[in-house]
Amino acid sequence: MTPHINAQSGDFAKTVLMPGDPLRAKYIAENFLENARLVTDVRNMFGYTGEYQGKRISVMGSGMGVPSISIYAKELITDFGVENIIRIGSCGAVSEKIKLMDVVMAMGASTDSAVNRTRFPQTDFAMIADFGLLRRAADAAEKLGASYHVGNLYSSDLFYSPDESRYDFMEKYGMLGVEMEAAGLYGVATEFGARALAMMTVTDHLRLGQHLTAEERQQTLNDMIKLTLEAVKDLD
Ligand SMILES: O=P(O)(O)O[C@H]1O[C@H](CO)[C@@H](O)[C@H]1O
Numbered sequence: 182m183t184p185h186i187n188a189q190s191g192d193f194a195k196t197v198l199m200p201g202d203p204l205r206a207k208y209i210a211e212n213f214l215e216n217a218r219l220v221t222d223v224r225n226m227f228g229y230t231g232e233y234q235g236k237r238i239s240v241m242g243s244g245m246g247v248p249s250i251s252i253y254a255k256e257l258i259t260d261f262g263v264e265n266i267i268r269i270g271s272c273g274a275v276s277e278k279i280k281l282m283d284v285v286m287a288m289g290a291s292t293d294s295a296v297n298r299t300r301f302p303q304t305d306f307a308m309i310a311d312f313g314l315l316r317r318a319a320d321a322a323e324k325l326g327a328s329y330h331v332g333n334l335y336s337s338d339l340f341y342s343p344d345e346s347r348y349d350f351m352e353k354y355g356m357l358g359v360e361m362e363a364a365g366l367y368g369v370a371t372e373f374g375a376r377a378l379a380m381m382t383v384t385d386h387l388r389l390g391q392h393l394t395a396e397e398r399q400q401t402l403n404d405m406i407k408l409t410l411e412a413v414k415d416l417d
Pocket residue numbers: 200201202244245246269270271272340360361362
């Protein structure tokens with residue numbers, strides 16, 4: 182057990198999918214995994230382990246923001262033997278080339294968070310996805326015919342930022358979307374030697390003022406879960 186995860190040794194699979202919302206973790210466990218059982222519930226941050234096509238897989242909420250995902254990802258890796266963490270979340274888009282419901286795969290994650298400067302002093306360490314996970318996800322997206330983009334993402338500490346000019350900056354430098362966790366997850370994975378990937382569906386277009394409906398959110402979530410499970414089902 183750790184301060185934030187009340188599971189036993191061996192309760193987690195080597196691969197953990199991490200949605201932000203713990204109720205999404207519950208939804209995934211109940212609708213996509215077989216023989217799923219709850220393995221942790223501290224602070225209602227639910228984690229489950231089950232099987233997908235015979236492959237042992239866990240799913241656990243990360244909460245919102247870099248500090249929250251950093252706590253859970255670190256403890257999963259150092260105390261529960263987790264080797265692969267795939268964030269499955271939502272993001273806002275700033276470029277008209279990116280449409281609502283598209284999937285964004287964060288090959289890299291830029292951020293205004295200071296965590297990685299604290300972690301790697303005097304170095305702007307590149308926050309990058311694990312290439313093997315990224316390749317699997319891109320292959321699964323091709324196979325399933327998903328509309329997807331691979332590139333740089335912006336992980337913001339503020340959901341409600343007072344600075345709207347930052348969207349110009351993000352668009353100018355080719356950010357595919359803005360969310361709040363990927364750069365933290367990649368920093369933890371780098372520090373503790375695990376593999377990580379962050380994959381988001383575009384739920385909001387921040388330039389065009391468009392937002393998915395509740396039904397569209399559910400559909401994109403289901404599509405991304407299928408894509409992710411397809412990507413990791415043969416992972417060692
Ligand atoms: O959909 P999830 O994974 O929660 O991610 C996004 O949604 C939250 C903000 O509403 C932030 O956590 C952001 O990263």
